[in-house]
Amino acid sequence: MIKTVACAKLATFNPFEPTTATVANYKQYTISFPEPTFASSVFTMSGPVHIASDGEWDSLLSGTSVVVADFYADWCGPCKMIAPHFERLAKEHSSPKKVAFAKVNVDNQANIARTNGVTAMPTFKIFHNGTAIETIRGANPSALTEAVNKAVSLSGSSGKKAEAVFQTPGRTLGGGAPVQGQGRPWNVSGLLNIVLMLVGLYLTSLFSARNKEAIAFQESQDVSKAQSLEDIEKVVREAKQRFRDTLPKGYLNEEEYALYERLYGPPLRETAPEDVGIPTHADMGGQILIPRPADEGTLLRQSEEGGFEEVTYRIPPRQGDEPEPSPESEQPLESESAVETVEEPSDYVDAVARNPREREALQRLMEDFKTAQKKQMEDEIAAAREEAEVEQEAYEMDEEELFPESKEIPADAEPEMGLGESRRFHPYTLDGRFHGSPVEISLPQSTLVTPIRDLLDRTHLGHVKTAAEAAFGGQGLPTSPFTPEGRKNGQMGGVGLPPDQRHMTEIEADAFLAGYLPPSYASVASVLREVRKRLGSGWIKQRLQKDGSAGLSVLDAGAGGAGLVAWDQVLQAEWDLLREQGVVKGSQPPGRKTVITGSDRLRHRLKSFLPNTTFLPRLPDYEHSGEMQGERLDAGDKPQARKSYDLIIASHLFLKEKQDHYRQAVLNNLWTLLNKDGGVLIVIEKAHPRGFEAVAHVRDTLLKQFILPQNGEQSAPTEELNPAYHKEREPGHIIAPCTNHGTCPMYKEVGKSKGRKDYCYFNQRFTRPGFYTKMLGNSTNNQGDVEFSYVAIQRGRAKADQLPGWKSTEQAFAGYENSPSPPDMQTLPRMVLPPLKRKGHVTLDVCTSEGKIERWTVPKSYSKLAYHDARKSHWGDLWALGAKTRVSRSVRVGSGVDDGGKRAEGGKKPRKVEITMDGGRLSANEKSARKERRTKGKRDRQTDLIKEILEAEDIEELEMEREMDAEVQEELEMENEKGRGRR
Structure with a gap:
């Protein structure tokens, strides 16, 4: 491309020539671009x-x-x-x-x-x-x-x-530069004039330029310094806002870190992904995808709660299919390897990052979280596979020997056992299980989790957590129905915020929903499932099948509505079975539901997800109310019908009552509300020694004062019965967990016991909702275990078994593996501790129907099926397959009730009390009282020393005051004598 432009050729300036004018000669040039x-x-x-x-x-x-x-x-x-x-x-x-x-x-x-x-x-x-x-x-x-x-x-x-x-x-002015053009002779005078002129100009401009330059430089330095300090402070404050008391590694430079330490002190630790909410919002970014094996398929199976769960199965290879290449010979394609891990920028990081530095730090934390999550997933898969391989290799059963089956099965023949667990376990083992399948309970989403989450969305969850910790004993909520590990022997009181509390603030009502209902539902659902197994479904179906029946009535006294949600799950399952058989019609079962709520704010919240429910501020008291008949104007000839309930869930009602007679009054009130024809009372308390003692006290009182003894069993000893609470005893029996109607082997002495180590309690695993996990302060683990002590009693119906306890224990020890007659499940021994699995044998700690705690051993030589089922058994299961050996197990129940020592029991040395009168005050001192044996600690010794020093100083001050008063008195006397002499 050719362009013609006009260029200026300037004459070369020569400072040694006298002339100062330059002429610009313009010429036309052709330049190629x-x-x-x-x-x-x-x-x-x-x-x-x-x-x-x-x-x-x-x-x-x-x-x-x-x-x-x-x-x-x-x-x-x-x-x-x-x-x-x-x-x-x-x-x-x-x-x-x-x-x-x-x-x-x-x-x-x-x-x-x-x-x-x-x-x-x-x-x-x-x-x-x-x-x-x-x-x-x-x-x-x-x-x-x-x-x-x-x-x-x-x-x-x-x-x-x-x-x-x-x-x-610097540069050298003048010399050294080549001169263009023709050289000229030296002119000394002209050169001297030029040099003097240049020096003058230089000096004049130097001072003025230096002054202006210095001012401009100083101003720019001040602006730059102020701007730099402002930027550093901004970075530090943004780091504090984003990362709180933590700081990512290398996030600040030396100047910024020095300012950070001066303003806020050193950070506690390096920032973790949990500190910036990455685990909660990790689903907004890239996800880790693991390809599914080619021989694995999935199915959706409906669970008991109405939801769907994914079930994986293996696809058998078909004939004619080519075998898959080995991993060594197979070379994955780039596209296949890209499917394994998807690296995408996180939308969460882009949404919250305010500058590139924050984005880079958050991106690193996101990558660390994904790496840890992937490694955890891989470790869990590897551990599960290893455990399955070890279990299969060490304890694999010979199925052909256990369950012989012919190769050809007639078409009209029915197999004795089906597939799955029914084929691998004895039927009595499955019937005696305390936990269902699956072991973990999922909270119903539509009827419990979603309504609570919607109610909590109105308030910041951090404020709800603070209120929950204030109401339930601090971090981990130790005084809620859930007791964290390590806090069982510390705070052994009742729940911190019961539902019958008359006054609740708005935030306390939200804290009750978030911290109380999830574990309460899990414990009540576990007990209801066990009661349904032991009584059978007949006690529910009989009421539902009656023409014109109002259904079953239930009272939730203490669970705050969680018991009603759990009961609806059980009742709906029975109703669906009857509807499939064509016995009943309609989608919803009839019934009456009542819940105790003392606060209006809590009642308004529970109404949003508990329809057709009656709310009472307290328990009805029929024990002290008269009959409404006779002379009263609003009464007729017949007494008015009183409310009665087929099921009463008394959750966390007795532990909060400190005195035994208060518990007796609550129990009497509940018993009068219970239906006389088969009503069921469930008592649940927290899983620690005091909670167990409250449940055991209720059980002991019912056996001694309310229920007739069972056939073949002696009546429980009744000592010092309160005539005010004396009732006519009637039929009834304990449904669960006890298999005996005698004295509890862990509660032989009534009252509190010091140093109790062994007590009866059970646990239930459940899936924690997201809001409940945040209440506990752990946002990564969504599995929880709630532990509780309980007892379930049925009023008006005795047990069908006629055998005494020792006879039932003998039969259970012999085992029902090959017995033609089925056992009574309520007489079988129950495991009160997790089984001890050893190589070649399993040890079970059971509570027998004879009223003893024994240790049964089931070796592999006793029975392969019994050994297999014993290894797979869980804490709380009933055991029906017998054992080879049995020994009595000592129970650590503590030192007994504090009764004041031997002197209170009538020892040799009587108690002597000396009464003295000192300054009009009456005081009593025990002469033979025990001295304090505990040695004083360092702090006590220091306190005593300080007291002695202060007492010595007080005494010294008093003496000094007395001496000063004496001197003053002497001076006065001397002055008086001098005055008299002058006179």
Whole structure:
């Protein structure tokens, strides 16, 4: 491409010539230009060039002699401050192929910034022939101007070296420069005049320029310093807001970290992904995808709660299919390997990051979390596979020997056992299980979890957690129905916020929903499932099948509505079975539901997800109310019908009552509310020694005062019965967990016991909702275990078994594996501790119907099926397959009730009390009282020493006051004597 332009050829200035005028001679030149490229088109324009790629940067360095680059960021304050000054220099000194000014955004061109070692913004770098010769960090206008002027001088002469320009203290004016044109003779006078003129001009301009430059430099330094300190403080405060009391590694530089320590102190630790909410919002970013094996399929199976669960199964290879290649010979494709891990930027990080530094730190935390999550998943899979292999290898049963079956089964023949667990376990083992299948209970989403979550969305969950910790004993909620590990022997009181509390604030009502209902539902659902197994479904179906029946009535006294939700699950299952058989019609079973709630705020919340429910502020008291008949105006000839309930769930009602007679009054009230014809009373308390003692006291009182003894069993001893609570005893029996109706082997002495180690309690695993997990302060684990003590009693119906306890224990020890008659499940021994699995035998700690705690041993030589079922048994199961050996197990029930020692029991030394009268006060001291044996600690000794010192100082002050008074008195007497002498 040929272009014709007009170029100006200037005459060369020679300072040694006397003339000062120069003439510009213009000539016409024809210059040949190539096609316009980046280097030839962009640099013809004035102003800085914005670099958009690595190619543009390389082209700029290779096609330009001097390049002044500004490495900046959009969020950088000093960068914005010095940008106008950089643009002025660019417009003034830009020259095509000689001098170019470039702006490089470090966020968009991170590779260029990393290659040039840029660590702070702004950074100015000067390149000569592609090599960096000068670096200026920070917003320093004077230093930048000086460096640009030096760099511009390099572009005009190719002979100059960058080292000579940027390292020498200054330039030499005048000499050394070649003179163009014809030489002339020396003129001494003219040369002297020129030198004097130049020196004068130099001195004049020097002082004025230095003064202005100093002022401008000082102002720019002050602005830069103020701006830099402001930016550092901003970074530090944003780091505190984002990461709280933690700090990512290497997030702040030395100056920023020093300011951080001065403002907030050193951070507690390095930031973890949980500190910035990454585990909660990890689903917003990329996910880790693990390919499913080709021989594995999935099915959706409906669970008992109405939801669906995914079930995996193996697909058997078909005939004719080619075998899959081995992992050694198979080479995965790039696309297949990309499916295994998806690396995508997190939407959560992009949403919360306020600057590139935060984004980089959060991205690193997200990657650490994903790596840890993937490793945890791999470890769990590997551990599960290893456990399955060890279990299968060490304890694999000979199924052909246990369950012989012929190769050809007639079409009309029915197998004795089906597939799955019914084929691998004895039927009596499955009937005696305490936990269902699956062992973990899932809280109903539509009727419990979702309504509570919707109610909690109105309040910040952090405030609800604070209120829950204040109401339920602190971190971990130890006084809620759930007791954290390690807090069982510390706080052994009742629940901190019972549902019958008359006054609750708005935040306390939300805390009750979030911290009380989930574990309460799990414990009540577990007990209801066990009661349904032991009584059978007949006691529910009989009421539902009656024509015109109102159904079953239930009272939730203490569970806060969670008991009603659990009861609806059981009742709906029985109703669906009857509806499939065509016995009943309709989608909802009839019945009456009542719950005790003392607070209006709590009642309004429970109404949103407990329809058709009656709310009572307290328990009805029929024990002290008279009959409504006779002479009263609002009564008829017949007494009015009183309320009675087929099921009463008394959850956490007795432990909060400190006195035994208060518990007796609550029990009497509940018993009068219970239906006389088969009503069921369930008592649940917390799983610690005091909670067990409250449940055991209720059981002991029922057996001694309310229920008739069973056939073949002696009546429980009744000592010191309160005549005010004496009732006519009636039929009834204990449904669960006890298999005997005698004295509890762990509660032989009534009352509290010091140092109790063994007590009867059970556990239930459940899936924690997200809001409940946050209440506990653990956002990663969604599995929880609630432990509880309970007893279930049926009123009006005795047990069908006629055998005494010792006889039932003998039969259970012999086992029912090959027995033609089925056992009575309520007479079988129950496991009160987890089974001890050893190589070749299993040890079971059971509570027998004889009323003893025994240790039964089931070796492999006794029975392979019994040994297999014993290894798979769980805590709380009933055992029906017998054992080979049995021994009595001692129970650690503590030191007994504190009765005051031997002297209170009538020992040899009587108690002597000395009564004295001191200053009108009557005091009594026991002469034979025991001395304090406990040695004083260091703090007590220091306290006693301080007391002695203070007493000594008081005594010394009194003596000094007495001496001073005596001296004053002597002086007065002497003055009086002198006055008398003068007279």
